[in-house]
Structures are given as C-alpha cells and as structure tokens.
Amino acid sequence: MYVAIKSPIVPEQKLAETPYVDNPFAPEIFATGYSGLANMNGVIVMTLESARCDHSRPQPALERVVVGRIALTTTAALELVTGLNQFLEQQGISPSKMLAAGATFQ
Numbered sequence: 001m002y003v004a005i006k007s008p009i010v011p012e013q014k015l016a017e018t019p020y021v022d023n024p025f026a027p028e029i030f031a032t033g034y035s036g037l038a039n040m041n042g043v044i045v046m047t048l049e050s051a052r053c054d055h056s057r058p059q060p061a062l063e064r065v066v067v068g069r070i071a072l073t074t075t076a077a078l079e080l081v082t083g084l085n086q087f088l089e090q091q092g093i094s095p096s097k098m099l100a101a102g103a104t105f106q
Contacts, residue, residue, distance in 0.1 A: 029068040044077040046070045 031048035038045045050067045053060045072080060085095055 031067055033064070035064065035066065040071075042074055044072045044074060046072075 029048060030050060032051045033049050035047045035049045037047075046069065047066055048068045048070065049064045051062055052065045053062050088095055
C-alpha cells in the first residue's frame with residue numbers, strides 16, 4: 001500500500017534582480033563600421049570592422065579589417081537597438097528622421 005502526502009503549497013519566491021558587476025578589464029573594441037548581420041537560430045551575430053592601413057607595404061591602401069563579432073539573443077539585440085536609438089535621439093541624432101529623409105545604411 002502506498003500513501004501519497006501532498007506537500008503544503010509554498011508561495012513562489014520572486015527572483016531578485018541579477019546584480020551588475022562592472023569589469024574594468026573587459027576588452028574594448030573600436031569599430032568604424034559593421035560588415036554584416038546574421039541570424040543563427042535566434043542568435044543575432046554582428047561582424048564589426050575597422051578601417052586600417054598597412055604601412056609595411058610600399059603603397060599602403062586603406063582596408064576594412066574584421067576586429068570582432070558580437071552575438072546577441074534576439075531579446076538582447078532588440079534591447080540594444082532600442083537603447084541605442086534612445087541614446088542617439090538624446091544626442092540630437094535621429095535614425096528614424098535620417099531614414100525618412102532617404103539615408104541608407106550599409
């Protein structure tokens with residue numbers, strides 16, 4: 001014979017906000033542009049580039065060099081776009097007005 005005991009209902013605890021830890025040693029990437037975006041199963045990948053010149057050559061030419069990639073979940077990508085647009089608006093730069101005026105982005 002088996003006896004089933006029902007456990008008392010325990011109220012669900014709210015998760016505390018995840019703490020923010022600043023890392024002053026995190027790598028910093030300087031990019032002069034981005035060369036592409038890809039959606040890899042819900043992960044948005046942005047390839048960053050920087051204009052560089054190789055002065056070891058007799059005729060140095062400006063080249064676009066990949067300097068890093070950022071991989072974001074779709075939620076993080078949406079938050080980045082929203083935050084960046086809000087920041088640019090505060091700086092007096094309006095991406096929506098630029099697009100309405102006919103500007104194109106790579």
